[in-house]
Amino acid sequence: MSARQVELIELAESLIENFGLEAFSLGNLAKKANIRTPSLYKHFSSLMELEHIIISRGFLRFAKDLNHVIETAASDSDEDNIAALAAAYRAHALAHPQIYRLMTERPLDRALLIPGSELAAMDALLQYFDETPEQHDRARAAWAAAHGLVSLEISGRFPPGANIAGAWGVFIEAFSR
Numbered sequence: 446m447s448a449r450q451v452e453l454i455e456l457a458e459s460l461i462e463n464f465g466l467e468a469f470s471l472g473n474l475a476k477k478a479n480i481r482t483p484s485l486y487k488h489f490s491s492l493m494e495l496e497h498i499i500i501s502r503g504f505l506r507f508a509k510d511l512n513h514v515i516e517t518a519a520s521d522s523d524e525d526n527i528a529a530l531a532a533a534y535r536a537h538a539l540a541h542p543q544i545y546r547l548m549t550e551r552p553l554d555r556a557l558l559i560p561g562s563e564l565a566a567m568d569a570l571l572q573y574f575d576e577t578p579e580q581h582d583r584a585r586a587a588w589a590a591a592h593g594l595v596s597l598e599i600s601g602r603f604p605p606g607a608n609i610a611g612a613w614g615v616f617i618e619a620f621s622r
Contacts, residue, residue: 447488449488450488450489452478453474453478453485453488453489453495454495454498454499454502456474456477456478457469457474457495457499458499458502458544460473460474460477461499461543461544461547462541462542462543462544465543466543466546466547466550470492471485471492471495474495493554493557494557496547496551497553497554497557497558498557498559499544499547500547500548500553500558500562501558501559501562501563502559502562503541503544503545503547503548504548504558504559504562504563504565504566505559505562505565505566506537506541507537507548507566508562508565508566508568508569510533510536510537511530511533511534511537511566511568511569511570512568512569513533514526514529514530514533514569515530515569515572515573523621524617524618524621526573527573527587527617527620527621528617530569530570530573531591531613531616531617531620534591534595535591535594535595535598535613538595538599539595539598539599542599545595545599546596546599549592549596550596564578567581567584567588570584570587570588571584574587583620586620587616587620590616590619590620591616594609594612594613594616
């Protein structure tokens, strides 16, 4: 990947986070990069390719945050460890809500992802549940539950005064080994 591609990807990520996923377009990216929109096709074949690069990078950053929890787990308590994973999941998604939405809300063409990036994001949960990429029902269920909670939080769908921490507590209790 060229330095210019990386620069454009980082600019695209910034635009998505600052102005929202719905406002992002190649035209907006070109304008912010002070180039004409057709010039972007020298670097990316399509908006879909660019989005999947951003999704891949998001998965890899997510993996880094979650794997850090596994690598530094200081507790023998399963509840403490799943609580740390849940906290890292939530913190990452809330720190990058628009990239998180891009990663999780749109159709995914896995052939366009950086190889291994999606699985890397799941690695910490696979390790925690002692599961494999081929067989990971508990890790998948935990991911889905965490995704549901954080997606509702990002979209502001919990009612005022809702005990969000309590909901995460139920998640932790349910997924402690």
